[in-house]
Amino acid sequence: MSLLPRTAEEFSSSEYWERFFKKRGEKAFEWYGDYSKLCGVLHKYIKTKDKVLVIGCGNSELSEQMYDVGYKHLTNIDISETVVTHMNQRNAERRPGLTFQQVDATQTPYEDASYQAALDKGTLDAIASEEEGALARRMLTEVGRVLSVGGRYVCVTLAQESVIRLAVEHFVQMGWAVRLHCLQETESAEDSFALPVFVLICTKFRQPMPMPILEMCLGDDGAPTRLTQVAELLSAVKEHQAYSVLRKRLRTGTDATSNPSLTLCHAKTGLPRYTLTVQDSPPGAKVPRANHFAIFIVPQGRETDWLYGSSEGQRQLAASANFRRLVIVAMHRNQEYTDMQAVQSELSPMVMDLAPPGMPANQQVPFLSVGGQLGWRDVISRGVSELSGEYSVEDVRLEDGELYRRLVFLSNTGLVQSESRLLSPNTASSHKKKSKKKAMLAAPPKTLSTSLTVDSGFLCCTHHEVMVAGLTMLGVGSPQNKDVPVSVLLVGLGGGGLPQFLRDFVPCVTVEVVELDPAVLEVAKEWFGFRPDDHLTVTLGDGLERISALEKEGGKLFDVIMFDVDSKDTTVGMSCPPSGFVEASLLQKVCNLLTPRGVFMLNLVCRDPLLRKSVLERVHGVFPSVFSRGIEGEVNEVLLCSCGEKKTVDTAPPALTQAANNLQSALCSNKTARTSSPNIDIAELLKDLKVA
Secondary structure: OOOOOOOOHEEEOOHHHHHHHHOOOOOOOOOOOOOOHHHHHHHHHHOOOOOOEEEOOOOOOHHHHHHHHHOEEEEEEEEOOOHHHHHHHOOOOOOOOOOOEOOOOOOOOOOOOOOEEEEEEHHHHHHHHHHHHHHHHHHHHHHHHHHHEEEEEEEEOOOHHHHHHHHHHHHHOOOOOEEEEEEOOOOOOOOOOOOOOEEEEEOOOOOOOOOOOOOEOOOOOOOOEEEEOOHHHHHHHHHHHHHHHHHHHHHOOOOOOOOOOOEEEOOOOOEEEEEEEEEEEOOOOOOOOOOOEEEEEEEEEOOOOOOOHHHHHHHHHHHHHOOOOOEEEEOOOOOOOOOOOHHHHHHHHHHHHHHHOOOOOOOOOOOOOOOOOOOOEEEEEEEEEOOOEEEEEEEEEOOOOOEEEEEEEEHHHOOOOOOEEEEEOOOOOOOOOOOOOHHHHOOOOOOOOOOEOOOOOOOOOOOHHHHHHHHHHHOOOEEEEEEOOEEEEOOOOOOOOOHHHHHHOOOOEEEEEOOHHHHHHHHHHHHHOOOOOOOOOOOOOEHHHHHHHHHHHHHOOOOEEOOOOOOOOOOOOOOEEHHHHHOOHOOOOOOOOOOEEEEEEEEEEEEOOHHHHHHHHHHHHHOOOOEEEOOOOOEEEEEEEEEEOOOOOOOOOOHHHHHHHHHHHHHHHHHOOOOOOOOHHHHHHHHOOEEE
């Protein structure tokens, strides 16, 4: 027999509650927890001598238990005649001073300021849905009338967003102080609520407060965190609810197909400090009996590595660790971490909530890492782009021991927008390979020397290397093309690594870059050593509009057109490029802008197989020859397309090898940046080129 309401509206119906209690009979109904769970917060805000109005008491034992521990001035009201009669009969002999009255909470007969506390366990939740909250507002107004100055409305609630927003906004407008306690479950009982129970405390002042007082506490005795806006409080509620649901789910089962994550914030500042991702082993995996649970700490600056930042990589990492459950922990930028021991001590109390079901109580949980190091990251600049939001420029030391500079947009911290290797005076002339052990143990600099420069001969992104290797389709570097100019149109600047490499190492090249975001251009100039000149120019504007304008104007053709621009729309399965760049009409314009020998290069990042198929069909509809080079460990692939007659890559391997050698020689001999040499292997990059 189901005793729960079928619809939310029934919660506020007196007929529903009449049916509910008649079916329930003698058994007490402890909605949202009993006295043992609530006593800590109740005793904190309600004194035993206070006159207390208990709203919507039902047949709960809460008032009886409070009466037994010293609360002798309780007035219990409920809309149900059945439950009021039953409760009066039940307490007539044992608790003669405990009264129950059939009263509508929206219009009570009590005098103004006649109570010091109003206790509500679930009643607000029950009636808040009717008439779009009008009934609940009338009840809260009545509560404000009957409470004296200094009195408190204590409401036990599940804090559904519409309910808690209604109550908080009501009391903030009245100038009351608002505090919310989140009572997390400590037991893993199967029948416990998945959502946490909250206790809302609203305190009445003699004069309304000019500024809202909003506070959140964890547990019944947690220190309050002050918030400035109602929206912040509601956001904190959602975070606690999401964590509670996740914890309940993880306690009761495992699921290797999903890797849920949560963010832990600093208790005082509220800023994100750790992101935890849970990865379970698949059913049937041969996991040692003792390997229940482990924590893996990702070194700072390596969160975007495929192994740590992608779902596929995380599954591989978990399989290598060979535990039933692995929690992968990433540290956030602009946070200080002392050492590995301090991080372990900080995480230990929280991560145990995420242990798999059936783990022995005294099981030791190992903390794993790479070389026992926290890694190193130095945020050297922060800013805000009007188009892309907040960004961070940061230096990191990676596993190879080298320093790298990165541009990361904080709206997508899992993606490095641009990356360049840094050179110091003692490494500019040569790069000797270090062992991984030495690299990880190398002490990172506390501050960067101003003598560090960006290595223009090193391309950090493999897809950039493939685009350079694609110049073999033009015959760049061949004896017959010596001194033949090469014109490039590149949409998407980033840190400027690719266009600078082209300018510095490709013979007779001119490059026009189209960049939509002025902030990106400034970052490239200030932090990535980007220096435009006569051979490398930048046009600020929309790439689609620039291509359309160039085609309409006519008279200017390019040997190479490259698209390396990411999409801000996260709702589709293609993160690069934006969908407008692969529309058939735009692709035709690109073809019209190419010289007879011209090549179109597209960095494609598409996780949706059907969408990728559609993109390829459109590309094939314009370009007879389309080659693809996948990027190992990444979703990226580079499409190399030409408007000429259809070609294959396997008909003349010696010719392709010779073309690769010609380009390699041309890049090395044309070096204009004397601080470095091009670090790229053209032949190797073309080995996996396939017909798309």
